[in-house]
Amino acid sequence: QYRLPYRLSTQLLADLPGLTVSPGAVTKQIRRMSHWLEGEYDRLQVFLRCAPAVHMDETTWRVNGINQWLWTLLDDQHTLFHVDKSRGQKVVQKLLGEVFGGVLVSDFYCGYSKLSARKQKCLVHLLRELKETSIKSPAFAKGSFCRRLKRLLKEMLLLKKNKPDMEVQEYQRRGKQMEGRLKELAQQRWEEPHADRLAARLRKHEKELTVFLWEDAVDGTNNAAERALRPAVVMRKITGGSRSERGARATAVLMSVLRTARQQNRPLFETIRTLLMNAWAGKNPGLLTDILVDSS
Numbered sequence: 001q002y003r004l005p006y007r008l009s010t011q012l013l014a015d016l017p018g019l020t021v022s023p024g025a026v027t028k029q030i031r032r033m034s035h036w037l038e039g040e041y042d043r044l045q046v047f048l049r050c051a052p053a054v055h056m057d058e059t060t061w062r063v064n065g066i067n068q069w070l071w072t073l074l075d076d077q078h079t080l081f082h083v084d085k086s087r088g089q090k091v092v093q094k095l096l097g098e099v100f101g102g103v104l105v106s107d108f109y110c111g112y113s114k115l116s117a118r119k120q121k122c123l124v125h126l127l128r129e130l131k132e133t134s135i136k137s138p139a140f141a142k143g144s145f146c147r148r149l150k151r152l153l154k155e156m157l158l159l160k161k162n163k164p165d166m167e168v169q170e171y172q173r174r175g176k177q178m179e180g181r182l183k184e185l186a187q188q189r190w191e192e193p194h195a196d197r198l199a200a201r202l203r204k205h206e207k208e209l210t211v212f213l214w215e216d217a218v219d220g221t222n223n224a225a226e227r228a229l230r231p232a233v234v235m236r237k238i239t240g241g242s243r244s245e246r247g248a249r250a251t252a253v254l255m256s257v258l259r260t261a262r263q264q265n266r267p268l269f270e271t272i273r274t275l276l277m278n279a280w281a282g283k284n285p286g287l288l289t290d291i292l293v294d295s296s
């Protein structure tokens with residue numbers, strides 16, 4: 001949570017509790033803890049593979065000075081981090097398994113495209129691209145495609161937000177109407193090159209842009225995954241990443257367990273202590289997946 005390098009962590013322990021610990025000892029203890037928490041980590045992955053909807057994203061992570069990738073897979077109560085040398089499709093399949101039956105929410109990165117599961121693409125990414133392209137191309141910004149798609153995407157997200165307060169028939173009517181407007185934008189040929197390029201993307205992902213309107217568990221954005229990665233990005237800038245493959249694995253395990261505990265509003269110290277005592281006693285893992293606390 002505090003994203004301190006090991007050397008500053010040892011200094012903090014010396015200044016506050018008065019403990020003298022070397023950076024090497026901190027590293028060793030983190031690896032030991034991650035080993036004891038491996039069962040809970042594996043259980044998180046199995047649980048997320050059975051979730052009705054998951055978010056997924058990735059960012060760079062340096063291991064011994066070499067760029068690798070930090071992946072995250074999560075729902076609203078559980079988060080899994082994974083460090084891998086690859087950014088390819090095989091990592092997506094490794095994390096989700098071969099028979100994932102839920103909906104995968106992601107950006108438009110091609111590494112997610114070959115997964116056979118249903119998908120929901122992030123509408124915020126489309127909105128960002130509309131904004132960035134408008135800055136680069138005044139002609140695109142003035143065109144009707146940009147204006148109409150921007151308005152439609154915002155209306156779709158607002159419709160889902162207002163769903164609990166709407167009559168079912170009215171919601172379905174407006175949802176179908178919006179799907180029709182989206183299809184119309186996609187099928188039309190546009191003279192402006194950027195508009196024609198984005199229309200082609202709408203056609204390619206036609207069935208992956210409105211799933212969230214009809215599935216309560218599915219979000220229309222991938223903001224959850226981006227928020228999950230943000231602290232890791234800050235930590236990467238401060239620490240430079242991991243010094244070894246073992247260290248990267250330990251980091252992924254501990255970040256997964258800690259963030260999941262926070263998602264469930266669990267007290268961190270008590271949760272880690274319980275997990276470690278369970279591991280030492282040879283008990284089966286599952287505290288973070290079998291028994292959910294009240295998150296209200």
